[in-house]
Amino acid sequence: MNRPLLLAVALALSSAASRADGGFDASAPCPGCNVVLVSFDALQASYVHALGNPQRVTPTIDAMADKGVLFAQAVSPAPWTLPAHMSWFTGVEPSVHKVVNKYLVYPDKLVLSNLKALSPNLVTLAETMRRNGYATGGFTGGAGVSGVFGFNAGFDVYSDSVPPFTGMEVSAPKAERWLASLDGKRFFLFLHGYGIHGQYLPPGGYDRRYVEPAYLGPYDGTPSQQRVLRELGLRESLDLDPDDVQFWRQIYDEKIDRTDAVFAAFLSALKDMKLDRKTVFVLASDHGSEQFEHGRVDHGYDLYDELEKVLFVVVSPGIKGGRVVTTQVGTIDLFPTILGLVGVRPTPELRRQLVGRNLVPVLEGKKDEGEDVFMETDYRLFTHQRGLRTRDGWKLIHTLQTDKLELYDLKTDPGERHDLAAAKPELARRLDRRLLAHYESLGAVSDHWQMGCSPVYPDQCH
Numbered sequence: 001m002n003r004p005l006l007l008a009v010a011l012a013l014s015s016a017a018s019r020a021d022g023g024f025d026a027s028a029p030c031p032g033c034n035v036v037l038v039s040f041d042a043l044q045a046s047y048v049h050a051l052g053n054p055q056r057v058t059p060t061i062d063a064m065a066d067k068g069v070l071f072a073q074a075v076s077p078a079p080w081t082l083p084a085h086m087s088w089f090t091g092v093e094p095s096v097h098k099v100v101n102k103y104l105v106y107p108d109k110l111v112l113s114n115l116k117a118l119s120p121n122l123v124t125l126a127e128t129m130r131r132n133g134y135a136t137g138g139f140t141g142g143a144g145v146s147g148v149f150g151f152n153a154g155f156d157v158y159s160d161s162v163p164p165f166t167g168m169e170v171s172a173p174k175a176e177r178w179l180a181s182l183d184g185k186r187f188f189l190f191l192h193g194y195g196i197h198g199q200y201l202p203p204g205g206y207d208r209r210y211v212e213p214a215y216l217g218p219y220d221g222t223p224s225q226q227r228v229l230r231e232l233g234l235r236e237s238l239d240l241d242p243d244d245v246q247f248w249r250q251i252y253d254e255k256i257d258r259t260d261a262v263f264a265a266f267l268s269a270l271k272d273m274k275l276d277r278k279t280v281f282v283l284a285s286d287h288g289s290e291q292f293e294h295g296r297v298d299h300g301y302d303l304y305d306e307l308e309k310v311l312f313v314v315v316s317p318g319i320k321g322g323r324v325v326t327t328q329v330g331t332i333d334l335f336p337t338i339l340g341l342v343g344v345r346p347t348p349e350l351r352r353q354l355v356g357r358n359l360v361p362v363l364e365g366k367k368d369e370g371e372d373v374f375m376e377t378d379y380r381l382f383t384h385q386r387g388l389r390t391r392d393g394w395k396l397i398h399t400l401q402t403d404k405l406e407l408y409d410l411k412t413d414p415g416e417r418h419d420l421a422a423a424k425p426e427l428a429r430r431l432d433r434r435l436l437a438h439y440e441s442l443g444a445v446s447d448h449w450q451m452g453c454s455p456v457y458p459d460q461c462h
Contacts, residue, residue: 023132028343029318029360032186034279035129035338036270037088039192040259041081041141042299044288045074045309047256055210057257060264061313064283066322068315069363073328075373075389076287079307080300081144083377084286084331085192086115089124089151091335091354093374095444097122099149100378101454110455115150123350125335126154129188132344137178137187139171141194144456155190165223167195168259169203172266179275191266195259198226198289198298199457202258209257210250217244221251227457230298234382237295245292252291280341283313284331293415300379300456303387303397304416308375316341319363327370328391332356337363374438381452388435396431401451405432 024031040061047053050062050070078084082102083094090097098118103110115122126136137157138147143164145151152158159174171193179187194200206221219225226248232238240248270276288307290296299307312331315321319341333356339346340358362368370391378384384400393411398404407421407428421428 023345024343025345026343029341029364030278030280030316031343033317033342034186034275035134035188035282035342036279037188037190037282037334037338038263038284039085039088039145039190040196040263040283040285040311041144041192041194042197042287042289043256043259043285043311044252044291044306045285045311046288046306047252048311051311053253055253057210057253058260060260060267061283061311064281064315065313065324068281068313068321069319069323069325071312071314071325071329073326073370074284074310074312075328075330075375076285076308076310077330077332077373077375079287079303079375079377080379081286082113082149085145085151086149087332088284088286088334089126089153090115090119090122091125091332091356092122093332093355093442094376094378095439095442096355100376101380102144102149102456103454105381105452105454113149116153117150122353124150124153125338126188126190128154128339128344128346128350130154130156133186134188135182135185137175138190138192139175139178140190140192141166141168141171141197141200143194143199145192165194165197165199167200167202168193168262168266169195172262172269176266176269176273179270180273193259193262195262196252196255196289198230199223200255202255206251206254208250208254210253211247212243212250215243215247217241217247219244219247221248226297230296233290233296233298234301234380238292238297239295240292248297249291252289278317280317280338281313281315282334282338283311283315284334285311286331300377301383303375303377303385305395305410305414308387308389314341314359314363316363320365323365325362325368327362327368328373328389329359329362329371330356330373332373333359374435376439376444380456381454386435386439388431388438390431394427394431396428396435398432398435407431 045051048058049056050065077087086099094100099113130136136155138155139159142160146160147158293306336354336358340360373389375387387397395408397406405421406419408416
């Protein structure tokens with residue numbers, strides 16, 4: 001081999017090594033650290049003890065929040081699994097990545113949504129991590145985060161659960177085996193489970209640890225019952241007996257408690273493998289779950305805070321723990337924040353793609369005014385809603401197919417019980433102009449909204 005060619009090969013190898021092992025920003029809190037991103041699917045923020053639940057159903061999550069930084073006002077870009085997670089992994093809003101329902105509906109057929117078909121120019125978080133020398137593994141409960149939608153892009157290993165809607169008791173052991181096989185290689189791990197979801201039933205059933213012994217109502221908390229209530233709630237507000245509502249909320253507490261315990265076992269396994277060192281942990285919920293606060297159960301249809309306000313915790317070497325950030329952020333910030341924590345420098349193209357903020361300065365204690373967060377849902381074509389949650393505590397929801405506006409003052413009405421759109425029409429119109437201008441800039445506002453049924457579950461749209 002001649003000298004110029006040898007030099008070219010050496011330079012190429014050096015460049016590759018730099019990208020994989022030495023290309024991290026040394027000023028980052030944890031340059032080149034491992035990353036564990038944990039998704040607690042369907043966890044409503046107010047059911048976390050650290051965020052106000054009087055029941056101590058989240059001791060492990062609470063301990064991680066004490067160890068790291070807890071965002072007390074974190075908002076999701078969408079109120080259900082598929083579009084919310086895709087925004088995590090692309091750093092753009094659902095209207096931009098376009099994976100807003102499981103299917104694209106045409107007059108005579110259903111076509112499965114897929115990120116690479118709909119938005120081929122978008123680069124994912126996993127692709128970015130792999131290009132920077134990370135082993136990438138995703139271990140999930142399937143369903144709304146199945147690889148067929150494009151979530152597997154950039155992952156060396158991506159595991160969907162069959163049947164779907166399994167909890168972390170299925171995905172976590174798979175993740176542990178994968179981590180044990182890496183032999184010290186730097187890794188990015190996505191861990192997900194449906195243990196809190198309405199379509200999940202714990203192995204062996206419920207033990208009713210939080211249910212009042214005197215409850216003799218008609219419900220047992222099974223997915224089949226939850227599915228019936230979910231579908232009824234899409235058509236009309238449910239009017240359940242207060243004891244029945246309390247039962248469903250107590251069953252929800254049990255699911256959260258059980259999931260927290262599985263997560264504790266996973267953390268223990270990482271500690272035994274000494275993989276908790278030099279590792280960034282990001283804990284988040286993609287959305288919450290309605291527990292009859294507005295006459296519905298489940299998620300997807302509404303933009304109320306029981307769905308939109310979510311868990312967001314960061315634990316990282318180099319970041320002082322034990323802090324609570326009370327200013328508003330969005331989980332759309334997750335992608336750039338992970339890159340900032342480990343010092344991965346985004347390419348110019350990726351920098352233009354990402355719409356969220358790198359929250360590292362906030363994590364490091366820099367004073368911050370928060371941010372306005374936009375949210376949206378086109379859930380199963382039952383509804384088309386866009387929302388704005390301002391940094392100073394106002395919430396506007398615009399239902400596009402009816403042109404209805406709702407306005408809430410979250411500072412005095414966090415439960416969104418008092419619609420002020422009629423009482424404050426000028427404020428409602430002003431926020432609506434901002435909202436519509438934002439989505440018009442994304443090319444995501446139309447004069448006509450297709451209504452119908454785009455299935456999420458196999459028993460729908462027949």
